[in-house]
Amino acid sequence: MSILLSVLDFDFEKLCSISLSHINAYACLVCGKYFQGRGLKSHAYIHSVQFSHHVFLNLHTLKFYCLPDNYEIIDSSLEDITKLLLQTFLYVLKPTFTKQQIANLDKQAKLSRAYDGTTYLPGIVGLNNIKANDYANAVLQDNSALSNVPPLRNYFLEEDNYKNIKRPPGDIMFLLVQRFGELMRKLWNPRNFKAHVSPHEMLQAVVLCSKKTFQITKQGPSDSQELEPLVLYASSVPVLDTLLQDKNLCELEKGRRKSELTLEKRERDGVDFLSWFLNALHSALGGTKKKKKTIVTDVFQGSMRIFTKKLPHPDLPAEEKEQLLHNDEYQETMVESTFMYLTLDLPTAPLYKDEKEQLIIPQVPLFNILAKFNGITEKEYKTYKENFLKRFQLTKLPPYLIFCIKRFTKNNFFVEKNPTIVNFPITPTQSKEYLSEEVQAVHKNTTYDLIANIVHDGKPSEGSYRIHVLHHGTGKWYELQDLQVTDILPQMITLSEAYIQIWKRRDNDETNQQGA
Numbered sequence: 001m002s003i004l005l006s007v008l009d010f011d012f013e014k015l016c017s018i019s020l021s022h023i024n025a026y027a028c029l030v031c032g033k034y035f036q037g038r039g040l041k042s043h044a045y046i047h048s049v050q051f052s053h054h055v056f057l058n059l060h061t062l063k064f065y066c067l068p069d070n071y072e073i074i075d076s077s078l079e080d081i082t083k084l085l086l087q088t089f090l091y092v093l094k095p096t097f098t099k100q101q102i103a104n105l106d107k108q109a110k111l112s113r114a115y116d117g118t119t120y121l122p123g124i125v126g127l128n129n130i131k132a133n134d135y136a137n138a139v140l141q142d143n144s145a146l147s148n149v150p151p152l153r154n155y156f157l158e159e160d161n162y163k164n165i166k167r168p169p170g171d172i173m174f175l176l177v178q179r180f181g182e183l184m185r186k187l188w189n190p191r192n193f194k195a196h197v198s199p200h201e202m203l204q205a206v207v208l209c210s211k212k213t214f215q216i217t218k219q220g221p222s223d224s225q226e227l228e229p230l231v232l233y234a235s236s237v238p239v240l241d242t243l244l245q246d247k248n249l250c251e252l253e254k255g256r257r258k259s260e261l262t263l264e265k266r267e268r269d270g271v272d273f274l275s276w277f278l279n280a281l282h283s284a285l286g287g288t289k290k291k292k293k294t295i296v297t298d299v300f301q302g303s304m305r306i307f308t309k310k311l312p313h314p315d316l317p318a319e320e321k322e323q324l325l326h327n328d329e330y331q332e333t334m335v336e337s338t339f340m341y342l343t344l345d346l347p348t349a350p351l352y353k354d355e356k357e358q359l360i361i362p363q364v365p366l367f368n369i370l371a372k373f374n375g376i377t378e379k380e381y382k383t384y385k386e387n388f389l390k391r392f393q394l395t396k397l398p399p400y401l402i403f404c405i406k407r408f409t410k411n412n413f414f415v416e417k418n419p420t421i422v423n424f425p426i427t428p429t430q431s432k433e434y435l436s437e438e439v440q441a442v443h444k445n446t447t448y449d450l451i452a453n454i455v456h457d458g459k460p461s462e463g464s465y466r467i468h469v470l471h472h473g474t475g476k477w478y479e480l481q482d483l484q485v486t487d488i489l490p491q492m493i494t495l496s497e498a499y500i501q502i503w504k505r506r507d508n509d510e511t512n513q514q515g516a
Helices: 043-051 080-093 099-103 134-140 150-157 174-187 200-209 234-239 249-253 270-284 295-300 318-324 366-373 437-442 508-515
Strands: 025-028 034-036 055-058 064-066 227-231 260-264 302-311 333-339 342-345 363-365 379-382 387-396 400-406 408-410 415-417 421-423 447-457 464-470 477-481 484-488 498-505
Touching: 025 043, 034 043, 150 174, 150 295, 174 200, 174 270, 200 270, 270 295, 270 400, 270 498, 295 400, 342 366, 363 366, 366 387, 366 421, 387 437
Parallel strands: 342 400, 363 421
Antiparallel strands: 025 034, 025 055, 055 064, 227 260, 302 333, 302 387, 379 387, 400 498, 408 415, 447 464, 447 498, 464 477, 477 484
């Protein structure tokens, strides 16, 4: 019985298709199914006898066996072409990269050819949309968002960087690191059988590690009013403006750890997933809130000053308000805080139609909504019993800056989406004006280039995600939506409803070359 490459797919979870056990799993190289064991009465043994499928691969030891005779296939007994074929299986199942290969990834523009004859650019490949997980695909999609960040990508392409990190006994969070590394290597594999990859194992790890906060079968927004805890680092809380306020918030927080915030269960969208994933990845790599850093904080973490001033209740008489403003409780305070991404607020969408009976789709420049972080612009934040004025001033810019544009708001009845178009430049952008004068002296280079743009199309409950990514080797932009990969003109990107963006800070060499 010959081996059929067209049916082989090593992206799915490595468990027996009958017993659903991960222990001692083998892949049948004739039909592509997974079975447990190879001894008498094992599922793999019975399958080999029943269907005359004889070549199996142990998915953990990566050794080949012939069943039902139950002997290992040794390289020295094979012809050269068979050896090459088996080596191909091993590389597809577990791709590896040398330091030289990793260093050259952003310099290459060579197309790879899959087994079915289709060509693809390593790193620009589609992801299978398993049911309703396109919000996760949008963030995980290689070269679209997180994997389009070379330092993060290079770190996970080399397994030696993280495989020896010590974790407490019974800890499951490190599974997230392992699966993300495996997905990264498959996405950049130049010898894939197919021109797309399935994130099945990665998503299974997300479901497990998030305690089903993010599920494969559910797409945001959710109509459920059930309350669940979402764990976030306390240092990130001040800039997470999407957190919902609830009258029962204080009661729900009782008995929980200080590092947990209880939120109303709302849409599980790209921003929710991105926030959880970055913090979970940082924690699983051994990072802490303050001292111990990881590749995640090295790449994405910046810092800011948050100025907060409590406001008197609006129903109080004017004289009483004036007296309260002199109390220490109502004086402005300042705290230093770190952030992984910045939330940008959109202006309120118009309620009325124009003279042509059509709703006006407003537009706003990116620099207008970035003014929130210039240290001058104040914004009012309301809770169920207190109001505050806050202003933000950036003190440290990370190498890669993530913008999350707040498009969704939820009231007591439904989720609304703000369709405002954000006008942003594809060309380099300066961010010096958002830094204080003393910080500007430290940050010699504050020029950023857009490298990824995640878009949400359609209604909040029925919409879909697509991604625009810049391929560093070719300098071209591509649009990815699940399995579909097409090139796109840069001018078309600015017409989309941008939702999450990643900007890369230029180093001195790039700035000098641009100036020359």
